[in-house]
Amino acid sequence: MTSSPVSALYDEPGPRTRLKIRIWSVVSALVILGVVALGVVQFASKGQLDADRWTPFLDLAIWEYLGVGLVGTLQAAALTAVLGFALGLVLALGRLSRVTAVRWVCTAYIEVARTIPVLLLIYLMLFGLPQLGLNFPLLWKLVIPLTIANSAAFAEIIRAGVLALPRGQTEAGLSLGMSRWQVDRKVVLPQALRFVAPSLVVQLVSLLKDTSLGYIVAFTELLYRGQVLSAYNGLLIQTFVVVTAIFLALNGSLSGLASRLQRRPGRRSLAAPTETAPAGLTTPNAPVDR
Template sequence: MTNLMAFARGKGLAAAKGGAPARLLFDEPGPRARRRIRVATVVASLAVLALLLLAVRQFAAAGQLDAARWQPYATWPMWRYLLNGLWSTLLAAVVSAALAMAGGLVLALGRLSSRRPVRWASAAYIEVVRTVPALLLVYVVLFALPRYGLDLPLFWKLVVPLAVSNAAAFAGIFRAGVLSVDRGQTEAGLAIGLTRGRTMRMIVLPQAARRVLPSIVSQSVGLLKDTSLGFVVSYAELLYSGKVLANYNHLLIQTYIVVALVYLVVNASLSKLARTLESRQARA
């Protein structure tokens, strides 16, 4: 296996060395463009800062920043309840991502298939599902399927629509990854007697998976945010838990600010992971 990968990699490198240099997606900005970008960035940052200061001032005038209103969130019972909601969010996101990635890989291979019916069916699924909002799929699972005798458990009423919706996005990512692998890799596998299926499985897919890993993590961030649709099916994810907690303690603004900060920390961590993976691949 090691010799096979080395042989295929060598063929790909040989082909790459003889090819044209990679092209950028856009031209490098000149001095004036960079100056305009810096000015626009400063102006936008100042505008956002001004809005934040105005919001803080209004909250303070309305008594929303009083210590008594924030004191409940310095206690463990409040955080335990929110962390249980966060755990439910992460569980739904992980299961949805696993199913969506599996479905996306199958769809990507279908789009690359030499069989026209398979290719058309995969393309039709991707194009249709990409235009349908995830919320509409949640409503289909919640209201339409039970009329036909298919009443899923609460957890799967959220996971299934998210998996169905994100499978189309993951299919595009995997397909782009496969197409980015040099054709010399496939030709090398076929040259040593491998079938096209084994070449795809043993040579092309491992390289494609490494290339699209940052995009997979980025798509998973969006999927994690989509779990907030759990409030529609009364699944006790983080946002729904925050809603219940706000109704209980009547601290609406404080509760949703805390929930937003939790989302910010989790999503920023995943985004940082995606940027780290992307920078490592750029250096490789």
């Protein structure tokens, strides 16, 4: 029997539940549209929708100024994604390790990194480490805290993909004379990463939003540039509406990519988890025999 990656962890909703989900989705959409309409009316009554408050954004110089911040946002997000995924992959394998010490160290790192707010890590990079003689460039004062936090999220996503694979994949590789490392590298991980690819892309959405914390360290990212621009032109609402629209376009593109990956025709369903997988999920410190 096969199931989707979601149904491997949760029960599929029944007809009544699906109906309730549709109803509440419609109600939520209507409420959101009502709030947006009310906001537009209020903006119009205060003159915030007047043409003279929006025409400055037809100036190419403003878009060039914001474009520099957008490049900084994408640069920080790309570095964090690469480093966070690499570290997350190591942590996931470590948490699944049969070596108790390695498993406990990786588990402790993941749990601590998931608990500490990213903002606190950034303040540590900004005020704490310089007192110890460690003063990183502005870009890395943002990238390092984001990497610490997102690597833990990536690790749990990858680990969930590995645990969801049937044990027969590992047993088949071992029966062919492959070592466990070869099985993990050539059989288990490629399939697990393929199954969790949509979740990894969704995590990139969260990562991209977190780059907006770069304003704290005065890193030139999109939100920081928006703040400076609004202080210069006095168009606070208009400037941040434009910045919001840019973030919506970026995150919407990533969300669309995740949806396409989820629905791609060649994506195989996961087999129903074996008895070992739920045990690994409910007891994350236990080793996985793969």
